[in-house]
């Protein structure tokens with residue numbers, strides 16, 4: 001897939017699947033993130049071997065990854081993870097990161113929409129997102145997109161500095177998510193990006 005879209009501030013963006021060519025641009029993207037945004041990621045994505053592994057996972061079917069490109073640079077990264085286990089084959093996990101200068105321009109929503117399309121194509125019926133308590137923007141966007149908080153595991157995960165935080169699990173079925181997305185994109189004068 002290769003989508004040409006426009007953000008709220010009219011920045012032109014391409015959303016496409018990640019490829020093996022994206023190793024160096026991905027590293028540059030993760031290094032450009034603020035410490036605050038990077039602190040709550042699951043893995044230390046400033047390490048080359050970690051980013052290599054992320055890209056390799058795309059070839060195994062365990063993850064589908066999308067990148068958003070502006071002027072040749074990666075500005076957002078989104079993942080749909082599929083567990084591959086029979087008992088969870090109907091569930092996908094979604095992860096999303098947008099570079100600071102491009103936040104609040106609707107890119108997170110556009111990335112989520114393309115990840116939903118991948119989820120539907122993979123026969124996913126339900127999507128979960130997991131985040132740490134301080135990830136306020138993440139809780140806001142996923143609530144806005146129809147997810148509900150399902151569970152809180154107190155002090156369950158550690159940030160990159162080793163500090164423990166509650167892990168919040170949110171979930172929603174894919175049909176409801178698609179309806180919320182359509183509503184979201186049809187409000188305001190931002191419909192041109194559809």
Ligand SMILES: CC(C)(COP(=O)(O)OP(=O)(O)OC[C@H]1O[C@@H](n2cnc3c(N)ncnc32)[C@H](O)[C@@H]1OP(=O)(O)O)[C@@H](O)C(=O)NCCC(=O)NCCS
Pocket residue numbers: 037094095096097098099102103104105106107108109110129130131135136137138139140141142144
């Ligand atoms: C969470 C994140 C992906 C949102 O991306 P984004 O491109 O800024 O989101 P959008 O512009 O599409 O926002 C859509 C809606 O979500 C809500 N939202 C997003 N960021 C918000 C914030 N900081 N505070 C409050 N609401 C917010 C708003 O309702 C917003 O709509 P509005 O701008 O019309 O009010 C981004 O903030 C990010 O990468 N954070 C760091 C990494 C992270 O926490 N990832 C989630 C882990 S799964």
